[in-house]
Amino acid sequence: SxxxxxxxxxxxxxxxxxxxxxxxxxxxxxxxxxxxxxxxxxxxxxxxxxxxxxxxxxxxxxxxxxxxxxxxxxxxxxxxxxxxxxxxxxxxxxxxxxxxxxxxxxxxxxxxxxxxxxxxxxxxxxxxxxxxxxxxxxxxxxxxxxxxxxxxxxxxxxxxxxxxxxxxxxxxxxxxxxxxxxxxPSLRSNLTRKTSHLSSLQLELVAELADKGRVGNDPRWLFADKTQQAGLLDAAIDLVLYNQSAATGKNDASDPLLLQLLQARSLLPAGTQSMNNNMPAVRPDQGHGTARFSFGPGVDHSDYFFDAGFRPVLHDLMDPGPGYVDGAEVEFFSPTLRFYPDKNQLVFQQLKLLDIVSLTPGDKLIKPISWLVYIGMDQRRYAEGGDRLTGRVKAGFGGTTQMSDGLEGYCLLTGQLFFNGHFQYGLNAAPGVVGGVRTTGHERWNSVLQGESGYSLLPDAAWSWSLKFMQSLHIIRNFSLRVYVAREREFASPSTEISFSLHWYF
Structure with a gap:
């Protein structure tokens, strides 16, 4: 015992x-x-x-x-x-x-x-x-x-x-x-649910309540019934808590603004909420497998090729979205091999050591920062010497907005470092900007149209640009087809790449 x-x-x-x-x-x-x-x-x-x-x-x-x-x-x-x-x-x-x-x-x-x-x-x-x-x-x-x-x-x-x-x-x-x-649901999910049916004027009122704790004789408040006022205060309380956690990583229950809102809320009728009412249609355990194998043909500057890639984890923006956090991309240690049959040549095309993207749309109440980080190496085309495996580090930050139902736009300022013996000092730096539009909320397909521009600083200053279109069609949960079309110019004359690939998740 x-x-x-x-x-x-x-x-x-x-x-x-x-x-x-x-x-x-x-x-x-x-x-x-x-x-x-x-x-x-x-x-x-x-x-x-x-x-x-x-x-x-x-x-x-x-x-x-x-x-x-x-x-x-x-x-x-x-x-x-x-x-x-x-x-x-x-x-x-x-x-x-x-x-x-x-x-x-x-x-x-x-x-x-x-x-x-x-x-x-x-x-x-x-x-x-x-x-x-x-x-x-x-x-x-x-x-x-x-x-x-x-x-x-x-x-x-x-x-x-x-x-x-x-x-x-x-x-x-x-x-x-x-x-x-x-x-x-998280605090952010609850706030989204409570404000999804509100008009622009009501959202402005929620923001004002969360900023000042009261709205005086505002007609938007005076003409709202008790139930509507309770809903506005509930949203304002959640917004105050969200802003606290975003700013300090903790909630302060003694905040005078929060106490003022809670006191006003206590004078109004209690609301009702069922925890299961808003469960997403697809749970995380019902989403696609986290590992992925891809294979498919393509053409690059008149050269035909076959790509084969493997990703041990987790999800990218073109994968089936249900069950995953929308707008989040996380990939580690993902290699891609490319075979040119006409040349009988096998090339190590790309290795993503780390690829993270966060594109969370803002609204009238919350304006999160969108950001990206990439560390890896991939084949880059040079005016002299053809394609070379080049190390690359990229980071960026900006914003994402909901353009319409099922369509988001994003724009980020970026900075890149390239590492290759072709450069005079073994490296090159390029500030730039990337932006695009992407579809969201579609169970069977995703689309992205993206443009990017940068200015290489070393050794020869020059503009680079790219325009890409990506389309994926999700056949069943763990299989999807993908089309990739790109026109770009970086360290050589412009080139076009088109590829088709089958993706198997497991």
């Missing part, structure tokens, strides 16, 4: 296990693929928010950044299990990081639930090497579920990466394992 263990189990009062998935958070390297944790359901009739949670995370006091990402990729941190209240996880992921949360109730028996928690008790003082790609939160939680039911054999097949959404797919696909799913 162990008094500490007995007290620990008594405090947990376990009645079941829920696997929780906060979706990806692109501004944190450790959370770009999402996160997983466990919520302990209890026999006593209590709010799910007050239930205990089991989390596995890296132990670090560093802020997210380049060093943080590098150390996380190569096991520079230790990871530990921790127990806390689920409400703290919801506050962190849903309110501060604005990540939608999906809760998957698992079909573990009482004895399996107890054994899982006994195993957590054994491990709570242990430290493990933490790797963002494989030995991460998802891998460790799979190990816990596997310990509770050894016949599942969940971890042996993981060889390259343990992606949280793949963990969810793997677990819920097991017969009898999924009992139910609930959706907990």
């Amino acid at each position: 162990c008094p500490r263990l007995a007290q620990w189990m008594a405090d947990l009062d376990p009645a079941g296990i829920t696997l929780v998935f906060p979706e990806s958070y692109i501004n944190n390297p450790a959370s770009m693929f999402g996160h997983t944790l466990l919520r302990i359901e209890q026999h006593a009739s209590r709010s799910a928010l007050l239930a205990p949670s089991i989390n596995f995370s890296a132990i670090t006091e560093e802020s997210p950044g380049l060093l943080y990402a590098v150390k996380g990729l190569f096991g520079g941190y230790s990871g530990k299990f921790s127990k806390g209240l689920y409400v703290d996880q919801v506050r962190s992921y849903g309110a501060l990081e604005n990540r939608d949360i999906y809760e998957y109730t698992l079909g573990l028996s009482d004895s399996e639930t107890r054994f899982l928690l006994l195993h957590v008790f054994e491990l709570k003082r242990a430290a493990f090497d933490y790797f963002f790609f494989d030995e991460n939160c998802s891998y460790q939680l799979l190990s816990l579920i596997e310990a509770a039911r050894p016949s599942l054999d969940l971890t042996d097949h993981i060889h390259v990466a343990s992606i949280p959404v793949d963990t969810i797919r793997q677990v819920v696909s097991l017969p009898g394992m999924l009992r139910g799913v609930e959706y907990r």
Whole structure:
């Protein structure tokens, strides 16, 4: 007998296990693929928010950044299990990081639930090497579920990466394992829902309420009924909380402006809200596979070729959108080989070490920054010497706007560095601008029309430009066709490339 263990189990009062998935958070390297944790359901009739949670995370006091990402990729941190209240996880992921949360109730028996928690008790003082790609939160939680039911054999097949959404797919696909799913929208999602039906004048009123806390004798307020006033205040309160988290990374409940709005809201009728009403039609576990293989023919400046590419993770803007964060692209370590049959030549065409794009549209209330980062190498055409494999680093920031229903426009200022022995100093720099339009919200197809211009500074100053059109058609969930047409000029005369490719997700 162990008094500490007995007290620990008594405090947990376990009645079941829920696997929780906060979706990806692109501004944190450790959370770009999402996160997983466990919520302990209890026999006593209590709010799910007050239930205990089991989390596995890296132990670090560093802020997210380049060093943080590098150390996380190569096991520079230790990871530990921790127990806390689920409400703290919801506050962190849903309110501060604005990540939608999906809760998957698992079909573990009482004895399996107890054994899982006994195993957590054994491990709570242990430290493990933490790797963002494989030995991460998802891998460790799979190990816990596997310990509770050894016949599942969940971890042996993981060889390259343990992606949280793949963990969810793997677990819920097991017969009898999924009992139910609930959706907990983020603060941003709630704000979008509360303001989607408002007119431009009402949105301006919400912004004014969130800025000043009152609107005086504004006719837009005076002529609104009590229910409408309550809705406007609800939206303003969420906007204040969103602005707080965006500015400081935390919420301040003692903020006089917030208290003023809450006091005004308390004088109006209570609203009603169902947590499941706004669950997206396609959950993250129902989206396309995170790994991708592509193959297809094309022509480049009258030379025919065949491309073959592999992407271990995760999603780009031309992939099927359902189940993924709209406007977010995250790809790592993605190589492409190109074969020219007429020349009998195999070329290493491209290697994306890191490719991240965030295109989140703004509105009258929220104006997020759109940004991109690219690190890799690809073939570039030069006036002398033909194509050369060239290292490239690119970054940019700007904005995205909703032009109409299903159509977004974006524009970003960019800067690029090119690395190749062809240049006088081994490198070249090019500030520039990129902009385009993209379709959104279509389940079966995506389109992007994009133009880009830059000015090479070294050694010979010159303008470069490109115009690209991309179209994808999603046949079924894990297969899509893609067309790529580009006309561009960089370090040589203008050239045209056209390609067709089949993409298989798994």
